[in-house]
Amino acid sequence: MTFPRCMRTRAGCRVTSVRPEPTREVVMGAFRGRTVIALLMLLPVLGMVAPVAAASRPNIVFILTDDQRWDTIDKKHSVDGRTPVMAKVQSLLVNKGVLFQNHFVTTALCCPSRSSILAGKYAHTTGVHDNGGPDGGVQVFDDSSTLPVWLHDVGYHTGIFGKYLNGYAAIAPYIAPGWDEWHVFKAPGYFNYHLIENGVDVAYGSADTDYSTDVLRDKVLQFITEAPQPFFVEFTPYNPHAPATPAPRHVGSFAGVAPWRPPNYAEPDASDKPAWVQSITWTQQDQTSTDAFRQRQLECLQSVDEAVDAVVQALKARGVLANTIIMYSADNGYSWGSHRWKPKQCEYEECMRDPLIVRYAPLVPRARKDSRITLNIDFAQTFAELAGATPDPGVEGRSLVPLLDGSATSWRTDMLNEHWNGTIPTFAQVRGLFTKPGGTPHIWKYVE
Numbered sequence: 338m339t340f341p342r343c344m345r346t347r348a349g350c351r352v353t354s355v356r357p358e359p360t361r362e363v364v365m366g367a368f369r370g371r372t373v374i375a376l377l378m379l380l381p382v383l384g385m386v387a388p389v390a391a392a393s394r395p396n397i398v399f400i401l402t403d404d405q406r407w408d409t410i411d412k413k414h415s416v417d418g419r420t421p422v423m424a425k426v427q428s429l430l431v432n433k434g435v436l437f438q439n440h441f442v443t444t445a446l447c448c449p450s451r452s453s454i455l456a457g458k459y460a461h462t463t464g465v466h467d468n469g470g471p472d473g474g475v476q477v478f479d480d481s482s483t484l485p486v487w488l489h490d491v492g493y494h495t496g497i498f499g500k501y502l503n504g505y506a507a508i509a510p511y512i513a514p515g516w517d518e519w520h521v522f523k524a525p526g527y528f529n530y531h532l533i534e535n536g537v538d539v540a541y542g543s544a545d546t547d548y549s550t551d552v553l554r555d556k557v558l559q560f561i562t563e564a565p566q567p568f569f570v571e572f573t574p575y576n577p578h579a580p581a582t583p584a585p586r587h588v589g590s591f592a593g594v595a596p597w598r599p600p601n602y603a604e605p606d607a608s609d610k611p612a613w614v615q616s617i618t619w620t621q622q623d624q625t626s627t628d629a630f631r632q633r634q635l636e637c638l639q640s641v642d643e644a645v646d647a648v649v650q651a652l653k654a655r656g657v658l659a660n661t662i663i664m665y666s667a668d669n670g671y672s673w674g675s676h677r678w679k680p681k682q683c684e685y686e687e688c689m690r691d692p693l694i695v696r697y698a699p700l701v702p703r704a705r706k707d708s709r710i711t712l713n714i715d716f717a718q719t720f721a722e723l724a725g726a727t728p729d730p731g732v733e734g735r736s737l738v739p740l741l742d743g744s745a746t747s748w749r750t751d752m753l754n755e756h757w758n759g760t761i762p763t764f765a766q767v768r769g770l771f772t773k774p775g776g777t778p779h780i781w782k783y784v785e
Contacts, residue, residue, distance in 0.1 A: 399572070403447065435704070437711045444460040450669050454668070457718050495515055496564065527575060554647055
């Protein structure tokens with residue numbers, strides 16, 4: 338049986354080559370037999386920024402989890418009150434870099450958020466308002482000018498491993514522009530899933546060794562070990578997205594975690610809340626299922642924590658850790674019962690706020706925290722500036738480099754959050770304004 342290597346255009350799928358289906362071993366070793374020739378253009382193109390010299394450009398490792406709350410790294414949800422939920426992320430990233438304490442996504446839903454990350458634009462600009470339907474999913478997204486394209490154009494070797502955009506199965510085995518290595522879920526899963534590996538559909542089963550985060554981790558490690566420099570790798574595991582299936586070795590590891598009952602949990606009096614919150618009835622079944630789901634999400638993050646450790650060790654073994662920027666974040670948060678709401682896709686902080694950690698010794702020589710507002714639409718411009726690449730002229734985020742190197746003299750004091758409900762847009766505007774009476778930041782939020 339043969340599988341086409343397919344390059345999709347907006348008009349459909351165009352077969353560019355046909356090759357035999359490889360064995361798993363062939364796919365896992367696909368990088369080894371590949372010769373990569375990097376052409377460095379020395380003369381700048383009129384109207385474009387000249388690329389930074391290759392030796393000074395950092396490698397980039399971007400780790401993006403799925404539905405991870407901002408507070409699930411430190412001890413807040415610790416099973417014993419002492420050990421961080423993600424001990425390796427804490428020791429290798431937080432304690433070696435900058436933790437952005439007020440990081441938000443502009444749309445708290447998977448596909449709109451991920452599209453905004455790749456394009457550096459708000460959802461009202463990308464047109465991706467939902468995970469599917471007429472105004473959502475991968476088929477709505479214009480991928481012709483995105484972060485991997487910009488980086489590839491200035492000589493970066495690029496690879497993505499994990500989740501791309503919702504609805505990808507409908508256009509598989511399409512490979513988006515800008516990617517040299519493409520190992521993407523046809524439809525995300527923890528077991529019994531398919532990866533499109535450089536255009537070839539490869540099935541994985543239910544054995545412990547098929548756990549998707551571990552499989553993707555090993556592919557990322559191989560890429561880091563063998564890819565020409567400079568390289569950009571995006572590692573996007575499914576964890577801890579529902580159904581939040583932890584690796585077998587981690588099942589039950591958070592069985593003793595205390596229930597999560599913040600002051601806004603299942604609010605008994607919602608008279609001061611919007612009508613949609615007042616209409617939610619919170620039951621004992623809701624409480625039980627949410628507690629169980631939270632436990633599984635925390636257990637799910639353990640394999641990601643192990644993967645982060647493995648990535649750092651691989652960079653160190655190759656001797657490139659000092660010249661590699663590692664960014665860790667998520668596509669949106671999760672509510673866990675706050676304001677009677679279980680999932681994501683809301684304008685409350687639990688949905689909008691995510692972790693953001695950056696480790697890069699040349700700009701962040703020691704660990705610190707930053708309370709300024711950062712957004713997911715800032716990532717693309719940040720990577721582009723560090724790589725000496727030219728982003729799309731329509732980008733709407735801001736490079737985080739001035740925050741990383743300490744050169745920022747001013748920064749945003751508000752942010753816009755958007756949300757659409759199905760095919761009927763309900764434009765929600767959120768303004769976050771920090772003031773510091775007594776040295777303590779406060780957030781004000783206006784929703785309409």
